[in-house]
Amino acid sequence: MEPTISLHKDNDLMLKKSGAMVFSQHKKLYGITSLVVLGCFTQNVFADTAFEPQIEYALSGTDPIGIILGDFNNDGIDDIATSLADGTAGGSISILFGTSAGTFTDHLQMPLTNGNGDGYVPAGLAGGDFNGDGRLDLAVTAGGSNLADVHVYLNTASGAVG
Numbered sequence: 001m002e003p004t005i006s007l008h009k010d011n012d013l014m015l016k017k018s019g020a021m022v023f024s025q026h027k028k029l030y031g032i033t034s035l036v037v038l039g040c041f042t043q044n045v046f047a048d049t050a051f052e053p054q055i056e057y058a059l060s061g062t063d064p065i066g067i068i069l070g071d072f073n074n075d076g077i078d079d080i081a082t083s084l085a086d087g088t089a090g091g092s093i094s095i096l097f098g099t100s101a102g103t104f105t106d107h108l109q110m111p112l113t114n115g116n117g118d119g120y121v122p123a124g125l126a127g128g129d130f131n132g133d134g135r136l137d138l139a140v141t142a143g144g145s146n147l148a149d150v151h152v153y154l155n156t157a158s159g160a161v162g
Contacts, residue, residue, distance in 0.1 A: 055103060057080075057107075059082060059084060059094045059096075060092070060107070061082075061085075061086040061092045061094055061109070062085065062087065063085035063086065063087070064083065065084065065091070065122050065123065065143075066082070066083040066122065066124050066125035067080065067081070067082045068080075068081050068125050070127040070136045071136055072127075072136055072138075072155065073097050074136075074155075075097075075098075077097075077099065077100060078098050079095055079097050079104075080095070080096045080098070080104065081093060081094070081095045081125060081127065082094045082095075083122035083125040083140060085122065085143075086121075090111060090112055090113065090118070090121065091111075091119065091121045091122045092110060092111050092112055093108075093109075093110045093122070093125070093138065093140065094107055094108070094110075095108040095110075112142075120142040120149070120151075121143045122140045122141065122143060123141045123143035124140070124141040125138065125140055125141075126138070126139045130152055130154065133155075135154075135155035137153060137155050138153040139151070139153075
């Protein structure tokens with residue numbers, strides 16, 4: 001099953017995937033936190049409010065590990081960054097860019113490589129302004145044989161992370 005991320009035009013976030021996932025809350029997007037989890041093992045939907053039909057955005061990779069929201073292209077609108085395991089050879093980061101209409105367009109797919117050019121599987125994902133330039137950067141912790149590594153991807157003036 002291809003992992004999907006949905007953000008309704010009312011800014012309620014929904015995630016869907018087969019298997020276990022870890023969720024974190026991001027209060028910047030909503031006035032009150034609303035989270036829906038679809039449990040594929042029971043086919044139950046747990047929610048604290050009603051939702052419009054979902055809008056799905058397919059990612060280019062597989063096996064999502066982490067997700068964060070932030071303005072990665074410096075347009076004042078939150079984007080969605082997802083770390084993906086993509087099997088065992090190496091993972092990737094996928095960034096869906098938010099629009100003023102509450103939808104997402106285009107995406108940046110970035111393969112994850114260590115200093116030797118070898119691919120690695122991500123274990124965690126965080127955002128912050130790590131170099132003090134006012135732009136949101138990404139930090140990715142590595143899993144597998146690169147467990148002690150943290151890789152920082154600095155945001156460029158054009159809003160591309162890399």
